[in-house]
Amino acid sequence: MTTAKTRPDPMAILEDHGYRSTAPRRAVVDILRRKEDGFTAEEIIDDLPGIGRATVYRTIRLLLEAGVLCKLALPDGAPKYTLSTVEHHHHTICVRCGTVDTFRDTTMERLMRAIGDDVSGDIVGHRIEVYVTCGRCLTQVRS
Amino acid sequence: MTTAKTRPDPMAILEDHGYRSTAPRRAVVDILRRKEDGFTAEEIIDDLPGIGRATVYRTIRLLLEAGVLCKLALPDGAPKYTLSTVEHHHHTICVRCGTVDTFRDTTMERLMRAIGDDVSGDIVGHRIEVYVTCGRCLTQVRS
DNA sequence: GCCTGCAATGATACTGAGTATCACTACAAG
DNA sequence: CTTGTAGTGATACTCAGTATCATTGCAGGC
Ligand SMILES: [Mn+2]
Ligand SMILES: [Mn+2]
Ligand SMILES: [Zn+2]
Ligand SMILES: [Zn+2]
Numbered sequence: 001m002t003t004a005k006t007r008p009d010p011m012a013i014l015e016d017h018g019y020r021s022t023a024p025r026r027a028v029v030d031i032l033r034r035k036e037d038g039f040t041a042e043e044i045i046d047d048l049p050g051i052g053r054a055t056v057y058r059t060i061r062l063l064l065e066a067g068v069l070c071k072l073a074l075p076d077g078a079p080k081y082t083l084s085t086v087e088h089h090h091h092t093i094c095v096r097c098g099t100v101d102t103f104r105d106t107t108m109e110r111l112m113r114a115i116g117d118d119v120s121g122d123i124v125g126h127r128i129e130v131y132v133t134c135g136r137c138l139t140q141v142r143s
Numbered sequence: 144m145t146t147a148k149t150r151p152d153p154m155a156i157l158e159d160h161g162y163r164s165t166a167p168r169r170a171v172v173d174i175l176r177r178k179e180d181g182f183t184a185e186e187i188i189d190d191l192p193g194i195g196r197a198t199v200y201r202t203i204r205l206l207l208e209a210g211v212l213c214k215l216a217l218p219d220g221a222p223k224y225t226l227s228t229v230e231h232h233h234h235t236i237c238v239r240c241g242t243v244d245t246f247r248d249t250t251m252e253r254l255m256r257a258i259g260d261d262v263s264g265d266i267v268g269h270r271i272e273v274y275v276t277c278g279r280c281l282t283q284v285r286s
Numbered sequence: 287g288c289c290t291g292c293a294a295t296g297a298t299a300c301t302g303a304g305t306a307t308c309a310c311t312a313c314a315a316g
Numbered sequence: 317c318t319t320g321t322a323g324t325g326a327t328a329c330t331c332a333g334t335a336t337c338a339t340t341g342c343a344g345g346c
Contacts, residue, residue: 020313020322042303052325057304073216073270078303092262103261111254115273118246119235121281125274127216130255134264163293163342185332195296200333221332 007033007085010068017066024051028059038072038080038093038100072100072129094134103130150176150228153211160209167194171202181215181223181236181243215243215272237277246273 010029015021031047032039045056060081063069072080072091082091082100088109092101108128116123133141153172158164174190175182188199203224206212215223215234225234225243231252235244251271259266276284 022313022323024324053303054305054326055324058323075270092264092266094264095267101262103258105254105258105261107254107257111248111250112273114250115246115248118248119244119273119275121235121237121275121277123235123273123275124238127218127270127272127274129270130258130262130266131268131270132262132264132266138264165294165342167295183332196332197297197334198295201294 007083010063010066010083013066013068014062017062019062024055025059027051028056029063032069032081032083035083038082038091038098040078040080042078073127074098075131090128090130092130092132092134094137095131096133096137099134099136101134150226153206153209153226156209156211157205160205162205167198168202170194171199172206175212175224175226178226181225181234181241183221183223185221216270217241218274233271233273235273235275235277237280238274239276239280242277242279244277 010033011021011026014025014029019025027048028044028051031044041057041060044060045051045053048056060069064071064081068084069081070084070091072082072093074080074093075095080093080098080100082102085102087104089102089104090108092103093099112123112126153176154164154169157168157172162168170191171187171194174187184200184203187203188194188196191199203212207214207224211227212224213227213234215225215236217223217236218238223236223241223243225245228245230247232245232247233251235246236242255266255269
């Protein structure tokens with residue numbers, strides 16, 4: 001059970017998209033590669049006092065466009081981001097502690113395609129977020 | 144084919160929750176009862192120059208808590224609200240013109256319950272939004 | 287119908303997240 | 317190295333939403 005998953009280097013992906021490898025971008029990428037959990041933009045900014053807010057936001061936008069990051073819209077508050085694995089997936093978010101987890105459900109994807117018959121127009125995307133009280137929070141509540 | 148659906152009066156619902164029936168609240172409720180489509184908070188504020196921003200936001204919050212409104216998180220930009228029918232439902236949002244529609248899919252709800260086995264912790268809610276290019280926008284693109 | 291307490295209002299100032307600007311910096315190609 | 321240009325970051329700004337608080341007006345008691 002290794003926690004380190006082999007994932008393509010986000011910086012390499014940015015370079016493939018024609019962007020330069022710069023020290024600030026590498027710093028941002030290094031930080032968020034270490035985050036197993038979801039993180040906010042402001043979190044990254046605080047972790048990197050030497051790097052301007054604008055650069056952090058710009059780097060996040062590039063990584064989103066490159067598909068390296070997922071953007072989660074929480075019920076309220078600032079969005080969270082997670083490193084995206086290659087496979088299409090969705091997220092559970094603990095409403096108590098904010099922990100983000102991923103899940104995959106191929107039935108869901110099939111269902112989404114079936115819904116195409118119910119809705120007028122062409123489906124171009126979807127967002128599915130499941131709000132949970134996570135296992136750890138459940139045990140805390142009961143103790 | 145009547146467009147006016149018989150829905151419980153949002154103001155009456157607020158009164159049931161112990162809130163006063165005031166002129167500003169009635170004005171807000173009157174406006175948004177007329178909107179078949181999704182609307183933003185700022186839209187309501189612009190429609191009611193005599194009423195303070197704070198009051199509009201406060202009224203929207205009360206209606207959300209009372210379950211009268213749904214709040215939609217668009218991919219980016221300010222959230223939209225829609226009057227909620229009693230039945231649980233979800234929304235399609237046209238990525239081109241922003242039109243909001245509703246759909247129901249009981250299979251989806253059954254599936255959500257099935258997912259409970261896959262995720263750790265208790266499911267307390269979910270958000271499903273389907274992004275589309277609506278029928279009207281499709282015909283415009285092709286003309 | 288009037289008092290009156292307290293809920294509600296709204297002008298204003300504020301916060302927080304994100305973006306535009308622009309003079310400056312540093313990457314990378316030659 | 318030199319050099320054009322992509323990238324940076326301090327700063328000022330926008331935009332959505334919230335806190336404050338003096339004033340207003342609703343609703344229940346009389
Ligand atoms: Mn999906
Ligand atoms: Mn549902
Ligand atoms: Zn939790
Ligand atoms: Zn449309």
